[in-house]
Amino acid sequence: MLQQKKSLLLILFLGASILFLARCLNHADAAPDPRGKAYAGAITCRQCHQAIYDSFLNTAHFKASALALPKNIQGNFLPGKNSFAYNDSQRIDMLKRGDSYQQVFFIKGREQDAYKLDMVFGTRHAQTYLYLDNGQPYELPLSHYNAVNAWGTSPGFSASSPNFKRFIGAECFECHSSSLESKLNSTPAGVTQVIEKETLIYGIDCERCHGPASQHVAFHEANPDQKMAAFMVKNSTLGHQQKLDACAVCHSGNDQLKIDSRFRFKMGDDLGNFFMPQLIGGRSKEADVHGNQYMLMASSKCFIKSPEMTCGSCHSSHESATGNLKMYSQKCMSCHQPEANNFCPKYPELGEAIKQNCIDCHMPQQPSSAIGFQLAGTDTKSSYLLRTHKIAVYRDSLQTVHHKK
Numbered sequence: 001m002l003q004q005k006k007s008l009l010l011i012l013f014l015g016a017s018i019l020f021l022a023r024c025l026n027h028a029d030a031a032p033d034p035r036g037k038a039y040a041g042a043i044t045c046r047q048c049h050q051a052i053y054d055s056f057l058n059t060a061h062f063k064a065s066a067l068a069l070p071k072n073i074q075g076n077f078l079p080g081k082n083s084f085a086y087n088d089s090q091r092i093d094m095l096k097r098g099d100s101y102q103q104v105f106f107i108k109g110r111e112q113d114a115y116k117l118d119m120v121f122g123t124r125h126a127q128t129y130l131y132l133d134n135g136q137p138y139e140l141p142l143s144h145y146n147a148v149n150a151w152g153t154s155p156g157f158s159a160s161s162p163n164f165k166r167f168i169g170a171e172c173f174e175c176h177s178s179s180l181e182s183k184l185n186s187t188p189a190g191v192t193q194v195i196e197k198e199t200l201i202y203g204i205d206c207e208r209c210h211g212p213a214s215q216h217v218a219f220h221e222a223n224p225d226q227k228m229a230a231f232m233v234k235n236s237t238l239g240h241q242q243k244l245d246a247c248a249v250c251h252s253g254n255d256q257l258k259i260d261s262r263f264r265f266k267m268g269d270d271l272g273n274f275f276m277p278q279l280i281g282g283r284s285k286e287a288d289v290h291g292n293q294y295m296l297m298a299s300s301k302c303f304i305k306s307p308e309m310t311c312g313s314c315h316s317s318h319e320s321a322t323g324n325l326k327m328y329s330q331k332c333m334s335c336h337q338p339e340a341n342n343f344c345p346k347y348p349e350l351g352e353a354i355k356q357n358c359i360d361c362h363m364p365q366q367p368s369s370a371i372g373f374q375l376a377g378t379d380t381k382s383s384y385l386l387r388t389h390k391i392a393v394y395r396d397s398l399q400t401v402h403h404k405k
Contacts (some may be wrong), residue, residue, distance in 0.1 A: 235267065
């Protein structure tokens, strides 16, 4: 009997040791988080939240920025599909050379400069590229536009001559990454911003939204049977405006006067501490469909008449539902039903098919006034189309759907 007890204790000890070593190895694999010891590193979240973590890897948030690895780069680099001519003598070719992808500038057929793609921004609608010069990021003049599967001028760039000197400061990374430090250097030419690339964390990670997780991880590793999340802010515990602010910090436009860096915003914070208060409310001009989804939604009757409505009422931040119009339409019909007399008046005319797509009528794609581009081989500027978040009746869209019937 005594020998059996010793054997049982030995087995329990070995099991606990293996579990402890496995967790230590998991932590050892993760580099120290540049945000400080309070942060565990998003990969540690996968130990307990594997399904959520793996699903999140496919979202536009996670892919908001990334290293320019082959798996992350969009666009055609094959002859015939990889060139943009500015005029009779100047062009840029998108070329793969060895393991690197480059935008190569030619004048009268002679190569002048080659710029390696080091970082990518975006993945769903379009993708733009950055190269590093002495560790400082600069935007490349050509981007890839997924809707037309073609190369065009990067937003705000000229179609008559290339520009390779647009510096991308830390503020651009605030909504495309999870961490980046910078400092100001004084030079004879003036004050310049210096990016500290070693502090960069690509994409939007778990701790960018949920906050520092070291205490949370340590507690639950020591108390594996405790299922109530400790030392962690959950969206479900927030007030209505706090839930909205957690998204609005990056989805309420770039035309506000900023008080503090978005990187310092934590879920549960008051957005009024980060932007000038008088500009958080309604502004005089119409919100743009690019990056200002919150203001558009807030101006919708659906939002105004629904005191509990938030971004999370339709979107799951942990899953990608791009293009799933039927799923989003089901969200609409959770409130709008034929028997409730608040359903679409086109229902008798269009029938059950209307239940598959409320979105194209009431949240149609619209051109962004902030982003325009020009495609290779064209003389006209193209509009960057994004789905508006102002839920309303759009007569033109209703006519389009009616004619498709």
